[in-house]
Amino acid sequence: AQSVTQPDIHITVSEGASLELRCNYSYGATPYLFWYVQSPGQGLQLLLKYFSGDTLVQGIKGFEAEFKRSQSSFNLRKPSVHWSDAAEYFCAVGGYGNKLVFGAGTILRVKS
Amino acid sequence: DTEVTQTPKHLVMGMTNKKSLKCEQHMGHRAMYWYKQKAKKPPELMFVYSYEKLSINESVPSRFSPECPNSSLLNLHLHALQPEDSALYLCASTQVQGQGVEKLFFGSGTQLSVL
Numbered sequence: 001a002q003s004v005t006q007p008d009i010h011i012t013v014s015e016g017a018s019l020e021l022r023c024n025y026s027y028g029a030t031p032y033l034f035w036y037v038q039s040p041g042q043g044l045q046l047l048l049k050y051f052s053g054d055t056l057v058q059g060i061k062g063f064e065a066e067f068k069r070s071q072s073s074f075n076l077r078k079p080s081v082h083w084s085d086a087a088e089y090f091c092a093v094g095g096y097g098n099k100l101v102f103g104a105g106t107i108l109r110v111k112s
Numbered sequence: 113d114t115e116v117t118q119t120p121k122h123l124v125m126g127m128t129n130k131k132s133l134k135c136e137q138h139m140g141h142r143a144m145y146w147y148k149q150k151a152k153k154p155p156e157l158m159f160v161y162s163y164e165k166l167s168i169n170e171s172v173p174s175r176f177s178p179e180c181p182n183s184s185l186l187n188l189h190l191h192a193l194q195p196e197d198s199a200l201y202l203c204a205s206t207q208v209q210g211q212g213v214e215k216l217f218f219g220s221g222t223q224l225s226v227l
Contacts, residue, residue, distance in 0.1 A: 105154050
């Protein structure tokens with residue numbers, strides 16, 4: 001069965017600092033990997049996705065993520081965080097049967 | 113049109129009420145989903161429809177009844193809910209390619225409160 005682990009429940013960074021959110025997955029084949037962002041009471045917005053090819057993927061809002069098969073990881077990064085990036089971030093893995101499974105989420109707080 | 117529209121945005125209902133949540137998309141997507149998200153938790157898959165047929169039911173209680181009347185619409189009928197069913201209900205859709213999950217478009221959700 002597919003599963004996702006996001007080890008950090010909360011992360012606080014200063015505005016302008018770099019950011020890395022961790023994600024580890026478990027899946028028996030080549031996974032489809034996603035990062036979503038959610039503001040309170042809102043739906044989910046896709047930041048980026050990995051299906052195959054280049055292991056460094058670029059997304060919206062200046063985010064990028066790197067797929068590392070050997071570490072079963074898909075960490076999200078941003079070189080300089082803005083106050084508007086404060087939200088909850090979900091890593092997800094998709095596979096057979098159109099099933100998408102989410103990690104527990106990481107709440108990002110940005111301090112000025 | 114690249115949106116998934118969910119109505120209503122907010123719903124308050126009693127435990128004896130019958131209500132329905134509605135989801136609509138006009139992107140030609142043939143897979144549609146219902147997710148349930150409790151506060152401070154990740155979304156949990158409830159149902160998946162593929163080509164208007166129910167393909168995944170994650171052992172959801174029968175008080176939740178999904179319906180896909182056509183390729184653009186997805187309903188979730190609610191009956192005799194419990195207070196613990198209060199949550200944000202998210203609809204999503206995607207193209208169906210191969211056997212994997214492609215990019216999902218999510219609606220903004222219906223915030224349901226059961227009194």
